[in-house]
Amino acid sequence: MQRRINVQPRFWVFVIVVMLLCFGTSYAVTQLRYGQITDHVQALSQEKVGLMDRINELSTQLDYVSTDAYVERVARDELNMIRPGEIRYVSN
Numbered sequence: 001m002q003r004r005i006n007v008q009p010r011f012w013v014f015v016i017v018v019m020l021l022c023f024g025t026s027y028a029v030t031q032l033r034y035g036q037i038t039d040h041v042q043a044l045s046q047e048k049v050g051l052m053d054r055i056n057e058l059s060t061q062l063d064y065v066s067t068d069a070y071v072e073r074v075a076r077d078e079l080n081m082i083r084p085g086e087i088r089y090v091s092n
Helices: 009-065 068-077
Strands: none
Touching: none
């Protein structure tokens, strides 16, 4: 003969409350993690925009540095070079 276990309704209430607490905790942790990831993605997006701007600046500077006008200016101003046939006048 099998013995039948008689379960009280308050046991079911307890089980339901425990399940609700588990699901609620899981939901709260998931939402917190989602918020952190969203903030991190936004920060990385802003950093990407800044880096893209920097790349554009450096690209423009590289284009300018590779021109003949820049090379001539640096040669004359910083290296004190002159073209053949020119005379340098120095004034105090």
